[in-house]
Amino acid sequence: MPRPLGELEDAVMTRVWKWNRPVTVREVLEDLQQERSIAYTTVMTVLDNLHQKGWVRREAEGRAYRYEAVSTRAAYSAALMNDAWAQSDNPAAALVAFFGMMSPQQREALRDAMRIVQPEVPAEVPPEVPPEVPSGPGEAAGRPGR
Numbered sequence: 680m681p682r683p684l685g686e687l688e689d690a691v692m693t694r695v696w697k698w699n700r701p702v703t704v705r706e707v708l709e710d711l712q713q714e715r716s717i718a719y720t721t722v723m724t725v726l727d728n729l730h731q732k733g734w735v736r737r738e739a740e741g742r743a744y745r746y747e748a749v750s751t752r753a754a755y756s757a758a759l760m761n762d763a764w765a766q767s768d769n770p771a772a773a774l775v776a777f778f779g780m781m782s783p784q785q786r787e788a789l790r791d792a793m794r795i796v797q798p799e800v801p802a803e804v805p806p807e808v809p810p811e812v813p814s815g816p817g818e819a820a821g822r823p824g825r
Contacts, residue, residue, distance in 0.1 A: 683759060684734075690714075691725050692734060696752040701738065701745035 684692055694707050708722045726746050729735045737744040767773035781789065 687725055688729060691729065695735060695746060695748045701747040703743055703745055
């Protein structure tokens with residue numbers, strides 16, 4: 680898993696992902712300059728570093744390069760979430776805490792994603808009714824042990 684992007688790397692990659700096409704240092708520079716004072720050489724160095732780290736590929740165009748994202752922002756976000764989850768000593772508790780932080784819109788997005796990955800997931804699962812889970816060895820879901 681790649682480590683998280685730094686603040687300036689993220690600002691540059693945000694533009695590369697948003698535009699979804701090969702970009703020049705000049706294009707990124709001009710867009711960044713609407714928010715902050717930044718030098719051409721700084722943007723060039725950041726894009727070169729992103730290339731070295733495998734975030735972008737580049738192709739020569741005259742004396743300059745055009746840079747293009749290697750993967751999507753969604754894939755980057757997913758990798759960060761997966762890495763954070765893998766670091767937990769209690770992954771189930773981490774998921775419960777994460778789900779508890781979600782807005783209703785995020786929970787709906789999660790339901791939509793689960794239907795794509797696992798089409799048999801019901802469209803509406805009441806949040807107050809947890810799924811029935813065996814509470815001990817040999818117990819069937821939803822039935823008390825004997």
